[in-house]
Amino acid sequence: MSSLLNIANPQKTSWQVNFARDLPPYLDPVITDWLLQSPEILTCLTDMYSSPLNIVWPHTVANNLKAMAAVTASFGIKSKFYYGVKVNKSQALLQAAVSAGAGADVSSLQELHDAIRAGCHGVDLCATGPAKTRDFLQELILKGARIAVDSYQELRDIIELAQIWRGNFEKISLLLRLRPDANCSSRFGMLSDEIIIALHSLADNKHLELAGFHFHLSGYAPETRVSALLDTLPLITYARNLGLDPRIIDIGGGLPVQYVESQCYKTWLSSQKFADYRTGKIPACFYPYGGELNAEQWLTVFLESQNAVGDRISDILCKEGLTLCIEPGRSLVNQSAISVFRVCRVRPHTDDSSVIFVEGSSFSACETWFNSEFLIDPIHLRSSNHAQNHSPGKAWIAGHSCLDEDVITNRLISFLHLPQPGDLLVFVNTAGYQMDLLENQFHRHPLPTRLTALMNPSKKLMFTVDN
Ligand SMILES: Cc1ncc(COP(=O)(O)O)c(C=O)c1O
Secondary structure, X not given: OEOOOOOOOOOOOOEEEEOOOOOOEOOOHHHHHHHHHOHHHHHHHHHHHOOOEEEEOHHHHHHHHHHHHHHHHHOOOOEEEEEEHHHOOOHHHHHHHHHOOOEEEOOOHHHHHHHHHOOOOHHHXXXXXXXXXXXXXXXXXXXXXXXXXXXXXXXXXXXXXXHHHOOOOOOEEEEEEEOOHHHOOOOOOEOHHHHHHHHHHHHOOOOEEEEEEEOOOOOOOXXXXXXXXXXXXXXXXXXXXXXXXXXXXXXXXXXXOOOEOHHHHHHHHHHOOHHHEXXXXXXXXXXXXXXXXXXXXXXXXXXXXXXXXXXXXXXXXXXXXXXXXXXXXHHHHOOOEEEEEEEEEEEEEEOOEEEEEEOOOHHHOOOOOOOOOOOOOOEEEEEHHHOOOOOOEEEEEEOOOOOOOOEEEEEEEEEOOOOOOOOEEEEEOOOOOOOOOOOOOHHHOOOOEEEEEEXXXXXXXXXXXXX
C-alpha cells in the first residue's frame, strides 16, 4: 500500500446522493454513512484517480468471516474457511481475510505468491481448482499447501513430484475431489469408482496423506451440497478400512450473496416487461440477486438438513470427527467494494429513454459468470451544478468504447433525476467477480485504480492505493 491521500480541500460543488427505487442495493452501514456524509470526498477521489475507480473495504471481509464462523461454532463443529483468492485482484481484501483467520484457496502460482505476501502460511493454503500445472503443483508441495486432487492424472503428477520435491514436512496433504453422480456430466472431480482407485494408490504411498474429500458444485442450492456430502460418507468408510485417516469434508463455495432485498427482487422479477430493456428482451437468467437466504442462513440450512433417517449434517460431522472446510468466494467479499463511474455523455435514445455513456467500460462492471444482467441500481451522485435539471428519466448505461455490446445495463434504470455529464454512478457490492475479472486496457485506457478504505484510530476513513 502506498500514497496516503490528502483530501483536505474538496471542491465547492455540493453533491446529492440519490438512491433509485426499483432495485436499491443493500449497502454496508460504514459505506452508506460515508457516502451520505461526505460525497465530495468520493468525487475528489474520482478526480484524482480517474473513472472507473474501485474502492475496497477490508472491514467487510472480517465481518463476513466472523458471521459465517459464528454459525459453524453454534453447531459445535470444527470448521475452517479459505478465502477464494480468484474473486478479485485486491491484495488488501486478501490480507484482511488472512488477518481475520481465514486460509487462502489459490488457483495459480500468482495467487499463491500473493497469499504468502498477505501473510498466509503454507499450511493455511489450499488449492481446489481443476487441471493444475506441474509448476503450480510443485510450488504447492514445497509450501506445504493442501491440494484437492481433481483427477487421477493429477494424482499421478503429484506422486511423481513427491519423489523429487518433498520438503521438510512429513507428508503431502491431499483431498480427493468427488464428482457426485448428480453432476456426472461435469468435467471436474472424480466419480466414486475413480476415487476408489485413487484411495488404493494413497494407501500404498508413504509420501502422501489423505486429509479428506472435496467437492464444489455450481449453483447455490444447499440441498445439492447435502446430497454430495452424503455421497462422500461411504468413501470415508472405504478409506478408513484401507487404513487411511480422512478427517476433512470440504464443500467448496457457492454460498449466496443478497444484493437486494428479497421481496423487492421478487416483485421486480414478476413485474418486469420487455420494455424495461433497451433490447426489448428479458434476459433468460439472472444471478439470484435477491435470494431468500444470505450466507449465514444458507450455512444454517445446510447444517440442519437431515439424511434419510433424520440425522442432521452437523451431527454426522461431529460423529465422524470431521472438520468442515469451505472456500467462499463471492460471499466472503459481500459488500467489499464499490465501483465508481463518471458520466461522460447523455443522449436521448427513444422518446422516453436515454443512453448514459460512462467513462469506463462494461469490462469493469459486469455480472461475468451468468450471462446475467446487472440487476442492481447504481447510486447517483448528482452535482449541484445540475440542480436546474429536475426531470426524472429512464436510461440504460453504456461504456465509452466503440463496441456495440459494451453495455453495463441493458435494463432501463428509473432515475429520480436523469444523470448529467460529470455526475457519478456508483455500483455497490462489486467485489465478487464483477469489478475486475474482465478488466483490460481496451483503447489503451489505463486499468482502473483500486483504493483501500481504512479506518484510522480516530475513526476517520483514509484511502490508500491497494497494491
Ligand atoms: C473449486 C471452487 N471453490 C470455490 C469457488 C468459489 O465459489 P463462490 O464464489 O460461488 O463461493 C469456486 C468458484 O468457481 C470454485 O471453482
